[in-house]
Amino acid sequence: MMPKLNASNSVVALLCAALVLLPVYSAVTGNIFILTLFTRIVIFALAAASLNLIMGYGGMMSFGHAAYLGIGGYAVGILATEGIGSGFIQWPVALAVSALFALVIGALSLRTRGVYFIMITLAFAQMAYYITSGLSRYGGDDGLTVYKRSDFAGLIDLSNRTQFYYLCLACLFGGLYLIWRIVNSRFGLVVQGVRSNEQRMQAIGFHANRYRLVCFVIAGTICGLAGALLANNTDFVSPAVMYWTRSGDLMVMVILGGMGSLFGPVIGAIVYLLLEELLSQVTEYSGLILGPVLLLIVLFARGGIMGLLGRMRRA
Amino acid sequence: MAEPLLRVDNLVRRYGGITATDNLSMEVVPGELHAIIGPNGAGKTTLISQLTGQVMPNSGTIRFAGRDVTGLPSYKRSRLGLARSFQITSLLKDFSAIDNVALAAQAHDGHSFRFWGNARKERRLRDAARAALERVGLGKRADVLVSQLSHGEQRELELAVALATKPQLLLLDEPMAGLGVTESARMVALLKELRKEVTIVLVEHDMEAVFALADRITVLVYGRVIACDVPDAIRKHEEVKRAYLGEQHAVTRHG
């Protein structure tokens, strides 16, 4: 199917171009901070996209997704503290630990549905939060400073702002591509079918929870990658990234951008984090604006910003 | 008589104080169309659900194709060749009709941990799905979202989905309900054809259809089998008349 030229596709195309060209703009204008800011946004976009995989496509509303940010981050941070600086070890460990955590949490949580699922994932994330808060060897809840960014044997220098940005962007696009393929694959259709009607899927021969669990693990792993990136970006990791409000932030990004649409979470992350940043420049009472904006988006833009764009074509 | 394809022994299922299935035994032989009738709440749907694994019995055994399937979860039974349609329509509402059926075909195909290729472009699945849709008369509605199909069309889709898993035994829970006269007639014709290919258990309140189709009929009342015989015998069965048919249907006769 040829992508149609409509409002949402044009916006997405423009957006991708802008993201790719951002370092050029930054270099030309000397505005370094915009690159710093967008590095963070891109990382959160990746996390949100992974949440979208389970929430938007899989119907699993995880309220504990920020846990993987922490787990990926701590994997990098703890290894760095213990003197293992190589990214070739740190990152696979980060992904593996996230996957393992997702596997355990998922296997237990997937016994429940709906709001119960929301709450049990929240519970596990909170436990992860409290456990890391108790790791006094690694800073407890004061957090852990990552003195040196992951070392990729000269292939790429994470301390170089532009290189690091492009690495993050590559991870984001890679993640999105992966998600896109998954969603349209046999596996993806089953997962979406299970979201829509589990009983029916069981009756035609699918072991619903097995697909859900695999999907859950994939999403957790992708988010673990975002966590590793975030730790490198912040040079710091602390339990605060796992607190339930951060999971809430991720959810907001996904819903705001548009659940179940590939680029929705990216747009959601950009809009949400930019709004937060910009509003805080303008006023100390940013909630007075941001809050009603969110409310209005829900009321008037079903399916988030992507939903809104999708309808603009027809109107 | 041939070796039974499905054999149920002393099945019991209780809900609180209600015994929905009461020490029920029955057999379905290969190739037959076996109808199950009985008053509302007699336990027909509960029986089907136990056969396909949505509901687990309290006791008793279910053997299918020579294998004890009593404890198997529904997805495993489906893979063994048991398929059902639901009395209360149960479809993927936000999927198109053909996607619903293609997923069933995919389930039958058995390889669903494929993460890469575009499943909607797999000719084999699509063709199988389209064939099933054509068969139930929904060929033209393939790309319509289920939520936009009328009630009757959804009932037809139920059957198409069950068919697409290429079952050995098809359990149909009131497939005629909600169909108009034309569609009912078409369904009867379709079932007549299908029965040549697959063994069918049919739960139905439409007596004209039942008597037109069934090889044997089992009558359930309060979870118990009160009769199991060929249609003509059932038609004359006094207890069945009293509990279920009433006088009118006892005398109507269709070819």
Next chain:
Amino acid sequence: ADSVKIGFVSTFSGPTAVIGNDMRNSFELALDHLGRKIDGKPVEVIYEDDQQKPDVGKQKTEKLVQSDKVDFIVGYIWSNVLLASLKTAVDSKTFLISANAGPSQLAGELCSPYVFSTSWQNDQTPQAVGTYMNQKGVKSVFLIGPNYAAGKDMLAGVKSTFKGEVVGEEYTVWPSQLDFSAELTKAKNSKAESIFVFYPGAAGVQFLNQYAQAGIKQQIPLYTAFTIDELSLPLQKDNALGVPGAQQWVNDLPNEENKKFVADYRKKYPGLRPTFYGAQSYDAANLINSAVVAVKGDLTKKDAMKAEMEKVNFKSVRGPFKYGNNHIPVQNFYLQDVVKDADGQLSLKTVATIVKDDQDRFHDKCAMK
């Protein structure tokens, strides 16, 4: 540069904005007192809200360094926000002055030529309380605090100086625990002679309420650190009456700078009273001023500015203090008590000096380059 640019990172949203606001108020007052000029150059301050989140604090710090290219960064209420932000400042060789947070790492292994504190190291205050309890001859204590890093530091601090018996030690869930009745019951039944708590902000109000309502106030005296200050006092009211605490600054310290600071603060912000957070921020402004003046406005002379700041060549509102090798103050701690002043208002009052020239216990871990 023809102006002095200062970035100020603190919390300006959420409930703890009350602290951020006080720090900002005091900083502004200090600038007023300096004529809003440092060494003849106009001062430009950019306030940034860290939302009490480490990664946001880090991002704001980066913005100040990269985008605004500030000469100094001041503020930081929270240890974790400070720790997350530290590297950015140090790597860019921008002076960072912590006006509150004092994690042990800052005093120890993470000390840096570019980082100064105008507050204290976390452990110093509870150590002073422990010392005070020794002075009072308290034989046993029951410790209660929130279960997070600062909470554990605080209880450890008391234990490191208190010579009597610690009969119990309770950590409560932070920040979500609402109800302390289980802990209070335990404390009461432990037959301890005293209770020590550390509960900053709203939790302090909550704890004192429940302590008083459970009727334990009449039975077991309470000692505190960072639990009662000018921000919480209006909410704690009579519950705080007679509950002692320790601080390096109290509003009635009898030096001229302090009198001016307190009086002008109350004039400029009617209805509000300055707090130790504010006093520290006020000092931070003056510390910066001293450094810039010393290099005659040449902000590129970092070494000279560092050397000047190490001398503490300004008049602090807490009275004279010195810097240790790790740029953490070596200073006095005072006993403060809650009393009713002449017009029936509750206020904090200096009762005694508990320790003189106290230095934190992590300074020898600092290998200052």
Next chain:
Amino acid sequence: MYLVVEQLLNGLQFGLLLFLLAAGLTLVFGIMDFVNLAHGSLYMMGAYFAATFVAWTGSFVLGALMALGATLLLGIALEYAALRHLYGRDHLDQVLATFGLILFFNDAVRLIWGPAGLALPLPVWLTVPVQIIPGVYYPAYRLMIIVVALAVAALLYLVVMRTRVGMLIRAGASNREMIGALGINIKLLFTLVFGLGAALAGLAGLMQAPILTVQIGMGENILILAFVIIVIGGIGSIRGAFMAAVFVGIIDTMGRAFLPDLLRKVLSGAAASTAAPALSSMLIYLLMAIILVLRPEGLFPAAKR
């Protein structure tokens, strides 16, 4: 032994306080099936209103009544202006919208009342400790909380489970269209019920204000607790929420009271002193996770009442 009894009492009391906090949410979320994150904000507004009105009028009771009325009106206004459009919608839409409201209310309160928080002092007659059994004193105000919580529980149960209005609310939550087709003005009914839920949130806020705090963001931690309780109890079951609240209150209190000593007996001193606080911090979440793993629909699934 005395100690155990007293801690049990603490736990019971805490549990009832939790129920009070969760009561309004049971109505709006459990029964009406609306995920209202702004419940915590309404709770906060209740406390702020009460602190303000009590200061104005000088009377605790009068101020409290005014605050109740004010949150009721606020709830109705919110529902009418925005939230009513979200009933049939996806839970996540409700999450986003009401999350927006949290942001709004927090900053609105900071703008109006400032960031410092307010004090709501008790009238003298409620401050005295009362001797309930010889040797055990209990704060009078906490006894009052127990009474109010019990009254709310009874009232809620009767209205929702025993009256036709309650049936209509439950019916409307499961199928709005059909209840309309039966001639019931479900919009109006839901507005009123939402208002009642808001008033209950306000009641919880004002009741806890004197023992806890009146603070921006005070609703958020409570909110999670309230959700935990409803979920443990089984969504839609008032009895479940009540039992869960008491259960959580007792387990949590007893855990904090006795777990450290218990661990100390099993583990080495150092390990115990790090494990105990971490464990008691997690206790509520651990409890919820265990319960949900064992009983995925909570302790009292509503459908099987």
Next chain:
Amino acid sequence: MVETKTAETLLEVDGIETCYGLSQVLFGLSLQIRSGEMVALMGRNGMGKTTTIRSIMGLTPARSGAIRFAGEAVRGLASYKIAKLGIGLVPEGRQIFPNLTVRENLIAASGNRFGASDPWTIDKIHALFPRLAERTGNMGVTLSGGEQQMLAIGRALMTNPKLLILDEATEGLAPLIRDEIWSCLSMLKGRGQSVLVIDKNVGNLARIADRHYIIERGKAVWSGTSEQLIAEPELQHKYLGI
């Protein structure tokens, strides 16, 4: 059958057009029901019968045209207001309240807005459907399909409506019960109850309904009495496929 009580028109639908989103389903459909009359809607699957009823009830409001019920223009009114004017609906697909017990389902609906002299009560419903009496404390969701259907009919009756609308109300009912319902409808008609019914059993409809409409692609293409319907087998063949 002669129209003995040529009473005033109870329901008048005049040229309504209804859409679901962008797809139009009704194209200028008109029909009338007089007081005390029993009218049947017939047509193949997907022709718009249910949509017609949804439009009358205001559940899927008609975009244009006019609907008058009991002398009031009701197009555009909220559905609860329309229902209050005296329409009782047995919807397609039962739509009972799953989280209420059988008894509560009935109580929730109960009402006697027009002071019927002999109103429906739970006891009468139980007498009509003894099965429901046995299940009175069960949650709606646990009922069998047929039991749910009985409950849906009972619930509509409990509102004591002026006009009773049944959309495939006999779907999934056992023959005995189905007969029971038909005789119950005859009895109701005898008491002057107006009824609008959709059913696939043309034989029964022809036996007890007064008039019939055949709907084809969103329009009423034929209307007439039972005698006329029976007299025109080619009509049945063309539109109903019999």
